[in-house]
Amino acid sequence: MSLQFEVVPVTPFQQNCSIIWCDETNEAAMIDPGGDIHLLKEKLQQLGLTLTKLILTHGHLDHVGGTAPLAAEFNVPVVGPHKDDAFWLEGLPRQSEMFGFPMTEAFEPTQWLEDGDVITVGKQTLAVYHTPGHTPGHVVLHSEDANVAFVGDVLFKGGIGRTDFPKGDYQTLINSIKGKLWPLGNAVIFIPGHGPVSTFGQERASNPFVADEMPLY
Helix, strand or coil, X not given: CCEEEEEEEECCCCEEEEEEXXXXXXXXXXXXXXXXXXXXHHHHHHHCCEEEEEECCCCCHHHHCCHHHHHHHHCCCEECCCHHHHHHHHCHHHXXXXXXXXXXCCCCCCECCCCCCEEEECCEEEEEEEXXXXXXXXXXXXXXXXXXXXXXXXXXXXXXXXXXXXXXXXXXXXXXXXXHHHHHCCCCEEEECECCCEEHHHHHHHCCCCCCXXXXX
């Protein structure tokens, strides 16, 4: 019994939507369903999964654009992000205009997340970490069982999230990465919001923004 996942890049921004599921119950969640709903539904069907919830790491349009229609169609709750990103979700119509995306109406999640919360997917669990900096309400999700973290736009292979958006802050982001992510362990594989996967140890050794000369082994 373990947590499984498959990454489906969506939207012109190639945002990594992660479909995660418990391989004992086939209950699934989608993390950051940013758009291209038809692709996500096809993958869900191919895998033979039952969608039980949608989980958001933060309020940017390329991560949340498909949320409301999926929640309505499958009648599932929307979990996250932290309430400090409410202004991003309220501003979705303006984000749509700014980025040339289809019009996306504002919505409020079923549940805001707090640092220390636990999300269940079937018989699997995800620990929630509040990781502000890219946005003030950003959260990261960690499965200890699968040794994987879903980090949204906090950290990338060789990079970190932008901090030039409203209420973004560079030092806060660095503190989130070093204070919340690194203690989870060097061997943790992370799925970023865009681009290839990596490990925390690899980024500690080589990422120019957050490396600490930590040896890989």
